Amino acid sequence: MxxxxxxxxxxxxxxxxxxxxxxxxxxxxxxxxxxxxxxxxxxxxxxxxxxxxxxxxxxxxxxxQDRREVERESPLRLVLVQALASGDKMDWIVQKAVELGVAAIVPVQAERSVLRLAGERAAKRVEHWQQVAVSGCEQSGRNRVPLVAPICGLRDYLARHRECLRLILDPMATQRLLDAVRPAGEAQLLIGPEGGWSDDELAACRSAGCVGMRLGPRVLRTETAGLAAIAALQTAWGDF
The missing domain is CATH 2.40.240.20 (Hypothetical PUA domain-like; domain 1)
Known part of the structure; x- marks a missing residue:
């Protein structure tokens, strides 16, 4: 290769x-x-x-040599909204989400996030994740690098992007992921931290128009749930 x-x-x-x-x-x-x-x-x-x-x-x-106008972007513009995960899990999530074709990644600070970042530490970590996204593009053949956004609080995130479809994974939801209607534009996928979303966070997400979805009867780890959901949505609406 x-x-x-x-x-x-x-x-x-x-x-x-x-x-x-x-x-x-x-x-x-x-x-x-x-x-x-x-x-x-x-x-x-x-x-x-x-x-x-x-x-x-x-x-x-x-x-x-001569430039080749090769595009390997998915027709589905999918944004991963990922609650901060501890250790090297965020590196893994960012890298694999890029390989699976997400258009952008938004890290959010959740109530139960073990990892806590602010100020200069937060900025340096986002810069590191952006380089992880670059390496994911180099490996997977993508020619456009997804943006890793600055870390924000969940409620700050919810105040924005109201015009697009927002799906939140919730093991207690009654709808399956593939029950959602394909969006005409962008879709955003919210994934909770290791301890899951708090009741207050779930209520805030529902009030903001997020649609609760489940991935079968099993509870997946934060580093598994988002990637499984991305693959499922790429199969249903993307280019898998």
Whole structure:
């Protein structure tokens, strides 16, 4: 498989570019790519550019070939609204959600979230998750990088996005996920933390127009529930 790399700047139509230091290190030192090896570059604006690698000491250059207008985005614009999860679970959730085709990820602070982030720590963690999203695109072939939004409180989130379909996973709900009517536009999927949504949070979500859905009779972990639901919705409404 040809290695794919995200370039954090607009790629020119032709010519040779120098790869950023971190990208060059990953290509030459980690992946051990050599002179003349083919790579694929993308800048997040859509499409991708085949290129040939040139390693010159610690620097790497890429000779660009003709741009290919390849799109691998799902016809379903699905946003994952994920309550903060502890440890490395958020990394896993972000990476796999991107691979499954979500359009964006909104981390929310829930009452029962074990992980608590604010200020500079929160900003740095979001920046880290954005890089995880980039790696998910590099691996899965996506040429547009989903945005990881700044962390917000659940009620702050509920005050926005009222115009789209919002589905909240709730083991006590009576409707199945696939009972929902396919939206004409964006759909947003709310996933609770390890301890689940509180009664007050569920009530606030219902008041804001969120539709409660369940995934069968089983209670799934937070790192499992969202990914299972994304796959189900991609099967029903997307491109699976």
């Amino acid at each position: 040809i290695s794919r790399f995200f370039c954090p700047f607009p790629l020119p139509a032709s010519g040779e570019i120098q790869l950023p230091e971190a990208l060059a290190h990953h290509a030459a030192r980690v992946l051990r790519l050599r002179d003349g090896d083919p790579v694929i570059l993308f800048d997040g604006s859509g499409g991708e550019v085949p290129a040939l690698l040139s390693v010159r000491g610690k620097q790497c250059f890429a000779a660009l």
